[in-house]
Amino acid sequence: MARIVHADLCMVDLTPKVRRTDAIQSFVSQETPILRLTDAEGAVGTGYSYTIGTGGPAVISLLRETLLPRVIGREAEEIEGIWRDLLFATHATAVGAITSLALAVVDTALWDLRCRRAGQPLWRMAGGAKESVPVYSTEGGWLHIETGELVADALAMKEAGFAGSKIKIGRPHLAEDAARLAAVRAAVGDAFHIFTDANQGFLLHQALMWADMLAEHGIGWFEEPLPADDVGAHAELSRRSRVPVAVGESLYSASQFKDYLVQRAASVVQVDAARIGGITPWLKVAHLAEAHNIAVCPHFLMELHVSLVAAVPNGWMLEYIPQLDAITTTRLDLQGGRARAPAEPGLGIGWDWEAIAAQTVDGSRFAIGEGA
Template identity: 35%
Template sequence: MDTIAKTVSRQQDASPDSIAWIRLSSIFLPLKTPISDAKVLTGRQKPLTEVAFLFAEIETTEGHSGIGFSYSKRAGGPGQYAHACEIANVLIGEDPNDIAKLWIKLSWAGASVGRSGLAVQAIAAFDIALWDLKAKRAGLPLAKLLGAHRDSVRCYNTSGGFLSSPIEEVLDNVEQSIGADIGGIKIKVGQPDMAIDAQRVAAVHERIGGRAAMMVDANQQWDRPAAMRFGRMMEPYMLTWIEEPLDAYDVEGHAMLAAQLDTPIATGEMLASALEHVALINNNAVDFIQPDAPRVGGITQFLKICAFAEAKKLQLAPHFAMEIHLHLAAAYELEPWVEHFDWLDPLFNEHLEIENGRMIVPTRPGLGITLSEQAHRWTRAQAEFGKRP
């Protein structure tokens, strides 16, 4: 058989798979207690009582499947779901291997609402599901499919250090986190009275006693002079980072802090596109970049951010959604951190393991998650597209 005939034969044998069916679910996760950070104490937002999730489940003509999700806090969840329903049909019949191509197709399907914010957050659920599908088809954990540098990632806890918790409760949570083998403790700061923040930091630092790393998070609370003043107050504590000291879009201000403070600056979680992160990176405005895959449009966009960050030798500490970010952090060149939140545990049948301050990358194919019965009970809306194979 000549070369041309062999090529044609291989093409015929490799009949391409195609997306046959999609199910979108709007799921609302209630929190046990209302959560407050600096934005609540200063009247910008109300306490957080629930998290809205957009789940996408995809199946192909050859029987492969994937699951992905996006989320929103306080507002936007119904909007994400509505936009996803508007654009889902463009994926039916497409080859699931062409993930980057399909991201562009989805973005053009909703081009009039832009390529950041809610629009790309809706795309994220599809994109993450396609990566999950691809890794499952290969029989690999997503981290291995991407090219893992490690089998576990340093993890730190945030959920025990909110400003809505009195200091006694925060200190108890410190002990619980260290007892659970978590490697770092992050607490919220940014109260109207900076002296109270300083007292809470001192108390937590003393309680940790060198047993874990420590970070603080101001949730965009300060102006530039206040952030500089607080940053200088924190120097003796040798914090791993100060997070979101300024408005998320104040690139120049973050660059000033990063240049003048010894304590590293971390930010990026609130940015809603890859290009917004590139602005931080190119302007030397951050030491720890904190992208959130569901917020920037999924894994395809997250990987673009990582390429820029690696070139600058920046540290990586993805925000929230540890079920996704554990895999992405494991595939980052420099030693990263991943944020531990147990809020999402009821949504999944599987749970992540922690040993010696590190979160273990699961060996299950793909993301290694399946929706629980409880998640189905919390579902408020659902839509299907195509025909299930």
């Protein structure tokens, strides 16, 4: 083992590749904090997280002022202990998005460092269940996209071998969503998954109405139908819906997932490594879901999640949304609609440090520790 001696932190603000709209918001930017941790033997691990346009400076401030000073001098391999100590150091602000996103930056860097020192890829170090996973696409299903374009994109994804496509729902009238889904289903046939995402946009009575309609079109899951903090309403919907309910991107602790699983309020877990606080708690949630015989299909972060879905036996599918192309030299390895987990030691993300330097937000770069 070796102590952490230096931390280098910055944030880039990435413009989404396409217009992204859903039932409650539009993505305008993607703030991406990036951290490099160096140990006493010179090994380096890189971690990151993200926001969808707000809160990035708060994440940077929490890292600089509170978390990173507590990481310097710690043994890099003591990942569980570091995560737990940092959580309790921020006890007054946990559980919540800002704290979890900041914890994830540190935790992913520590896992990258662990894997690099061991000479092993993340998917193997975290469990090694399988080398590749099926992929579904979201980029062609945003709420503003017209029906003809939805159909064309779904057909293109099917031709490319993807397992399915996800379509945003929450148009003003149920009939509008129904017509869009019917057109896509008629085009792709029954042997192609169509998933839907309401982004917490419904009340319970609406979700019950939409669930009946979704079942008529053979929809694979009903994602975030209701506000994420209403576990009871999700449990009621799950009891009455013929379509599986999927949740997770707006949950920020393993205990929150536990409440959903114990109450049988969801059938698909979409735990996000950034929003849960890193790889360490992500794996706990995945194994908790496994104990309940429930699949894991994480939200976003495909460049990191490909390795985690491959690591666990109940990892089902990977969401395809390119996130880091502007600041990386590597791309997702897609073969016949399946994504292969990176074989290189570490997270398997090749960072383009020149591009990162050019896009670093003014005032967001800080160094802590030896040589700072």
